[in-house]
Amino acid sequence: MSKYPRTKKSLGQHFLTDGNIIRKIVDAIPAKPDDCIVEIGPGSGAVTEILLQRFKNVTAIELDQRMVEYLTEEYPDLNVIHKDILEYDWSVYEDQNRPIHVIGNLPYYITSQILFNLFEYRPILSTATLMMQKEVAERIVAEPRNKDYGILSVQSQLMSSPEILFDVSPHVFSPPPNVQSSVIQFTFDKGGLDCSDQHLKTVVRMAFNQRRKKLSNALKRLDAELPVDEFNFDLRAEALAPHMYEKLTARLEQLGTFG
Numbered sequence: 001m002s003k004y005p006r007t008k009k010s011l012g013q014h015f016l017t018d019g020n021i022i023r024k025i026v027d028a029i030p031a032k033p034d035d036c037i038v039e040i041g042p043g044s045g046a047v048t049e050i051l052l053q054r055f056k057n058v059t060a061i062e063l064d065q066r067m068v069e070y071l072t073e074e075y076p077d078l079n080v081i082h083k084d085i086l087e088y089d090w091s092v093y094e095d096q097n098r099p100i101h102v103i104g105n106l107p108y109y110i111t112s113q114i115l116f117n118l119f120e121y122r123p124i125l126s127t128a129t130l131m132m133q134k135e136v137a138e139r140i141v142a143e144p145r146n147k148d149y150g151i152l153s154v155q156s157q158l159m160s161s162p163e164i165l166f167d168v169s170p171h172v173f174s175p176p177p178n179v180q181s182s183v184i185q186f187t188f189d190k191g192g193l194d195c196s197d198q199h200l201k202t203v204v205r206m207a208f209n210q211r212r213k214k215l216s217n218a219l220k221r222l223d224a225e226l227p228v229d230e231f232n233f234d235l236r237a238e239a240l241a242p243h244m245y246e247k248l249t250a251r252l253e254q255l256g257t258f259g
Contacts, residue, residue, distance in 0.1 A: 015043045016105060018172035025183055026050045028165050029129050031101040036093065040085050040104030040114065040130075045071050045078075047103065052077060057098070061085050086113055090121035102128035108179070111136050112152060119159040120197065122188040129165075129185045137164050137182035144241050151208045155201065157242040158193060160186040195249035199258050203249045207237035215240075224257040 016022055025047065031037060033055055042048045042060040044067065051058045052075060059079040062068050068082045081088070085104075093100050102125060106114055111132045118128055140156045141164055142148035156162050165183045170176040193200060203219070210218040216233035219226060226233055231248055240248070252258065 015174050016046050016172060017174050021168060021172050022047050022050055024166070025103070025129065025131070026054065028183065028185060029101050029103060030127055030187075031055065031099065035099045035101055035126075036096055038093075038100060038102050040102065040106065042071060043067055043105070045074060047105070048075060048078060051103070061088055086110065086117060088117075090117070090124065093121075093124050096124070099126040100124060101126055103130070104128075105131040108133045108136075108177070115140075115152070115156065118186070119155060122159055122190075123192070125188045127185060127187050128160075129183065131168060131181050131183050134167055134180040134182040137184045140164075140184060145238055147238075149238050150211070151204050154204050154208075154242045154245050156186070158200070158246055159190055159197075160188050161190065162186050193246055193250075195246055195253055199253055200246060200249045202258070203252065204245055207240075207245075211237045222252070222257055224252065224255065227251055227255065 029037070034057070035055065036057045037051055037055045037059070039048055039051060039058065039060045042062055043064075045060075048058065048060055048071065058077075059081060060071060061081045061083050062071065063082070063084050065082060068080055071078060071080050102118065104114075115130075118125065136152070139148045139150060139152050140162050142150070142153045163185050165185055168181040168183060170178070170180065173181075203222075206221060207215055207218050214234050214236060215231075216226065216228075218237060219233070230251060231244075
């Protein structure tokens with residue numbers, strides 16, 4: 001096997017080197033051999049190699065041209081796509097007649113952007129098994145009235161069923177990151193919301209961007225008559241459970257708040 005290129009700090013590359021952790025991650029994917037597997041940022045292919053041993057339909061999306069060339073040479077059966085994951089069009093899988101499972105060790109600096117991109121296409125995805133900064137994973141599963149509870153918590157829990165599977169030490173990466181990591185699995189089993197994704201995002205972000213204020217003040221920029229007889233706007237953003245944000249947004253839509 002030819003030596004793979006060195007990591008690029010500018011791309012946030014940290015490659016897994018521990019075979020036991022790699023197998024543990026792949027073991028966690030609830031997929032059958034014929035299902036479609038999409039790997040985000042395969043890098044040097046440490047996880048990819050195990051995926052190819054277990055699944056027949058593996059696609060790898062990689063931004064680094066050096067890694068694309070390396071993967072193409074090393075794994076002739078792998079479908080390698082040279083693309084920025086934030087520009088990738090997941091709708092290409094809409095006509096697939098098999099479940100789509102996503103896996104990836106996400107660059108820490110664009111984790112949230114990747115997640116929101118996946119949530120947008122959740123109707124065509126089955127699961128996403130992702131490694132990310134432990135701190136971010138804890139925010140995703142945080143419950144109301146917790147300091148970690150926020151925008152990511154609400155949207156993740158409304159649009160999927162997230163579960164932290166296990167933590168990962170920095171020592172199993174090359175080079176080691178300066179943070180602890182966690183593997184978290186999103187199961188896209190929630191179906192559609194009672195409101196539009198975009199309107200939900202507007203309400204949730206407005207509420208949490210001023211999380212120290214009462215909702216009545218935080219949502220003032222909506223420039224709308226709030227249904228004060230149906231919801232308690234004296235609460236702060238962190239007090240509302242995810243389903244209440246969905247309910248509130250749906251009600252505001254009925255009232256014509258968003259035009």
